[in-house]
Amino acid sequence: xxxxxxxxxxxxxxxxxxxxxxxxxxxxxxxxxxxxxxxxxxxxxxxxxxxxxxxxxxxxxxxxxxxxxxxxxxxxxxxxxxxxxxxxxxxxxxxxxxxxxxxxxxxxxxxxxxxxxxxxxxxxxxxxxxxxxxxxxxxxxxxxxxxxxxxxxxxxxxxxxxxxxxxxxxxxxxxxxxxxxxxxxxxxxxxxxxxxxxxxxxxxxxxxxxxxxxxxxxxxxxxxxxxxxxxxxxxx
Amino acid sequence: xxxxxxxxxxxxxxxxxxxxxxxxxxxxxxxxxxxxxxxxxxxxxxxxxxxxxxxxxxxxxxxxxxxxxxxxxxxxxxxxxxxxxxxxxxxxxxxxxxxxxxxxxxxxxxxxxxxxxxxxxxxxxxxxxxxxxxxxxxxxxxxxxxxxxxxxxxxxxxxxxxxxxxxxxxxxxxxxxxxxxxxxxxxxxxxxxxxxxxxxxxxxxxxxxxxxxxxxxxxxxxxxxxxxxxxxxxxxxxxxxxxxxxxxxxxxxxxxxxxxxxxxxxxxxxxxxxxxxxxxxxxxxxxxxxxxxxxxxxxxxxxxxxxxxxxxxxxxxxxxxxxxxxxxxxxxxxxxxxxxxxxxxxxxxxxxxxxxxxxxxxxxxxxxxxxxxxxxxxxxxxxxxxxxxxxxxxxxxxxxxxxxxxxxxxxxxxxxxxxxxxxxxxxxxxxxxxxxxxx
Numbered sequence: 001x002x003x004x005x006x007x008x009x010x011x012x013x014x015x016x017x018x019x020x021x022x023x024x025x026x027x028x029x030x031x032x033x034x035x036x037x038x039x040x041x042x043x044x045x046x047x048x049x050x051x052x053x054x055x056x057x058x059x060x061x062x063x064x065x066x067x068x069x070x071x072x073x074x075x076x077x078x079x080x081x082x083x084x085x086x087x088x089x090x091x092x093x094x095x096x097x098x099x100x101x102x103x104x105x106x107x108x109x110x111x112x113x114x115x116x117x118x119x120x121x122x123x124x125x126x127x128x129x130x131x132x133x134x135x136x137x138x139x140x141x142x143x144x145x146x147x148x149x150x151x152x153x154x155x156x157x158x159x160x161x162x163x164x165x166x167x168x169x170x171x172x173x174x175x176x177x178x179x180x181x182x183x184x185x186x187x188x189x190x191x192x193x194x195x196x197x198x199x200x201x202x203x204x205x206x207x208x209x210x211x212x213x214x215x216x217x218x219x220x221x222x223x224x225x226x227x228x229x230x231x232x233x234x235x236x
Numbered sequence: 237x238x239x240x241x242x243x244x245x246x247x248x249x250x251x252x253x254x255x256x257x258x259x260x261x262x263x264x265x266x267x268x269x270x271x272x273x274x275x276x277x278x279x280x281x282x283x284x285x286x287x288x289x290x291x292x293x294x295x296x297x298x299x300x301x302x303x304x305x306x307x308x309x310x311x312x313x314x315x316x317x318x319x320x321x322x323x324x325x326x327x328x329x330x331x332x333x334x335x336x337x338x339x340x341x342x343x344x345x346x347x348x349x350x351x352x353x354x355x356x357x358x359x360x361x362x363x364x365x366x367x368x369x370x371x372x373x374x375x376x377x378x379x380x381x382x383x384x385x386x387x388x389x390x391x392x393x394x395x396x397x398x399x400x401x402x403x404x405x406x407x408x409x410x411x412x413x414x415x416x417x418x419x420x421x422x423x424x425x426x427x428x429x430x431x432x433x434x435x436x437x438x439x440x441x442x443x444x445x446x447x448x449x450x451x452x453x454x455x456x457x458x459x460x461x462x463x464x465x466x467x468x469x470x471x472x473x474x475x476x477x478x479x480x481x482x483x484x485x486x487x488x489x490x491x492x493x494x495x496x497x498x499x500x501x502x503x504x505x506x507x508x509x510x511x512x513x514x515x516x517x518x519x520x521x522x523x524x525x526x527x528x529x530x531x532x533x534x535x536x537x538x539x540x541x542x543x544x545x546x547x548x549x550x551x552x553x554x555x556x557x558x559x560x561x562x563x564x565x566x567x568x569x570x571x572x573x574x575x576x577x578x579x580x581x582x583x584x585x586x587x588x589x590x591x592x593x594x595x596x597x598x599x600x601x602x603x604x605x606x607x608x609x610x611x612x613x614x615x616x617x618x619x620x621x622x623x624x625x626x627x628x629x630x631x632x633x634x635x636x637x638x639x640x641x642x643x644x645x646x647x648x649x650x651x652x653x654x655x656x657x658x659x660x661x662x663x664x665x666x667x668x669x670x671x672x673x674x675x
Contacts, residue, residue: 022483105479151544
C-alpha cells in the first residue's frame with residue numbers, strides 16, 4: 001500500500017517511514033504542505049498521514065484539495081494540537097482517524113489497518129491461537145466449545161497483542177491503546193501486569209498459552225511461531 | 237435593595253423629616269405671625285380711638301362723673317374697648333395676654349394698654365381681642381397645611397420612584413449584562429442607550445475591559461497550543477526513534493531493557509506536559525460543560541476499572557450506595573478523570589487488606605460523594621499541600637507526576653464542586669465532593 005507522510009518534523013517523518021517500510025508499505029515523504037499538495041495531485045495514495053501543524057500550509061486545506069481531485073486516499077490526521085475543534089473539523093472534512101502526538105508506532109499501524117479493513121471491506125474472521133480461537137467480529141475467545149470468560153479490557157489487551165503478534169509491546173503502549181490518552185498522570189505499569197496475570201490465569205484454566213510471552217524489562221509479546229507450533233503439536 | 241428604591245426611600249425620609257420639623261415649628265410661627273398682625277390691628281384701633289377723642293373730646297365717653305370707666309364690646313365678646321381714669325403717676329404702654337371677666341365669663345384677651353393725658357387727667361385705654369378667635373384661624377391653617385403636605389409627599393414619592401426607575405434603567409441593563417455572562421467572550425456587546433454620561437462611561441469601560449480579557453484568554457489559548465506543539469514534537473521524535481530501535485530483531489536483552497527505561501522516562505515527560513496542558517485548557521475554558529451525566533454510572537465504571545488492580549493488591553473497594561445524581565452542565569471525561577484520580581490515589585496509598593468506601597448522599601439539596609480509605613492518613617500540613625502541583629505524598633512512588641490531585645481540584649473548580657479533605661492519622665483519609673446546590 002502507498003502511504004504519503006506529510007510531516008514538517010523531518011526526523012519524525014523519517015522514523016515513521018522507516019517503521020512503515022519494515023511493515024511492507026511504500027512510503028513517500030513531504031516535509032512541506034506545498035510539496036504534499038503536488039504529490040497528491042500526481043500520485044495515487046492509499047493513505048495520507050497528515051500533520052496539521054505545517055508551517056506553510058493549513059493541513060485541513062490539503063484534505064479539501066485531495067477530496068476535490070477525487071483521490072481514494074484515506075486521511076489519518078496527526079497533530080500535537082490536542083484541541084477538540086481540530087479533531088472535529090478534520091473528521092468533518094472526511095479524515096478517517098485522528099492521532100495525537102506523541103503516539104506509538106504500533107498504534108499508528110493498527111489504526112491504518114483498521115481503516116484499511118473498513119475501506120476494503122475485509123471482514124475479520126477467526127484467528128487460531130493454539131488451542132484457542134479468537135472470533136474477532138463477535139469479540140469472543142473460544143477454547144474448544146467453551147467460551148473463555150474475559151472482561152472487555154482483557155479481550156482488548158489480547159486482541160491488540162495478537163494483531164501485533166511477534167512485536168514486543170511495552171506496558172505503556174498497551175496501556176495507551178486500552179485506556180486511550182487518559183487525562184491524568186495515572187499511567188501505572190502495574191495495571192497491565194495485573195490484567196495479563198488475570199488473562200493468563202483464565203487462559204491456563206482451559207489450555208496452556210505459552211504464546212503469550214513476557215519479555216523481561218520490556219513488555220509482552222504474542223509469538224506467532226509458538227502458537228503455530230502448539231497448534232501443529234495438537235494436530236499431530 | 238435596589239438603588240432606585242433606596243434613592244426614593246431616602247427622598248421620602250428626608251421629606252418626612254422636613255415636614256415633621258415644619259409641623260412642630262408651625263404653631264409657633266403662625267402664632268407669632270398672628271400676634272404681630274393682631275397687635276398691628278390693636279394699634280390701628282388705638283389710633284382710631286385716640287383720633288376720635290382728640291376730635292370730640294373725652295367727655296362723650298365719660299358720660300357721668302360717677303363712672304370713671306367706659307367699656308364697649310361686640311356681641312360675641314371677641315373684641316372690646318375700655319377707657320378709665322388712672323392716677324397721674326401711672327404710665328402704661330404695652331401689649332399683654334390677660335384674662336377678663338365679661339358678663340360672668342372669663343375670656344383670654346390680647347390687650348393693648350395705652351395711657352394718655354387729657355385736661356390734666358390720666359386715662360388708660362385698653363383695646364382687646366379674644367385669644368380664642370386668634371387660635372381658630374391658626375388651627376385652620378394647620379389642618380390645611382397637614383393635608384396639603386401629606387398630599388405633596390405621596391405625590392412626590394410616586395413620581396420619584398417613577399423617575400428613578402426611568403433614570404436608572406441603563407444601570408439595570410448594565411448589571412443585567414454582567415449577571416448573564418459566564419465568560420468574557422459571551423459578554424453582550426450592544427450599547428446601552430442613555431444620556432447619563434456616568435452610565436455611558438461605565439458601559440464603555442466594561443465593554444473595553446471584557447474585550448481586553450477576552451483577548452488575553454485567546455492569547456493564553458494560543459500560547460497553550462504553541463507550547464504543546466513545541467514540547468510534544470521533540471518527545472514524539474524521540475519516542476518513534478526508540479520504538480523503532482526496540483523493534484529491531486536480535487536485540488541484546490540488556491539494550492532492550494535500557495530502551496524501555498528511556499521510553500518510560502520519556503513517557504513521564506509526555507504525561508507531565510499533557511497534565512499541565514490539561515490544567516491550562518480547563519482554566520482557559522477550552523472544555524465544554526454540556527453533558528448531563530449520572531454520577532452513579534461514572535463511579536460504577538471507575539470501580540469496575542480499578543477493581544482488578546485493587547483485588548490484586550488485596551484492597552476492597554466498596555460502593556453500595558444507590559443514591560444517584562443527574563449532574564447537568566458537566567463534562568463526562570473530566571469528571572470521570574477527577575473521581576478516577578482520587579480513587580486510584582486511594583488504591584495506591586492503601587496497604588493490603590485496606591478498604592476504600594464510596595458513599596453518596598443528599599444533604600440539604602446538595603449531592604455529596606464521600607471517598608474514604610483506611611490508609612495511614614495525612615497530617616494537616618500534608619492536607620494543605622495536597623492539591624498543590626508536584627507535591628507528592630510519597631516521593632518514592634516512582635511513576636506518576638504528582639499532579640493527579642491538582643488535576644482533580646482543577647476539574648472540581650471547573651464544575652463548582654467543593655472538595656473537603658479530612659484525615660485521622662492512622663485511620664485514613666476522607667474526600668468529600670460537594671456538588672453545587674440543586675435549584
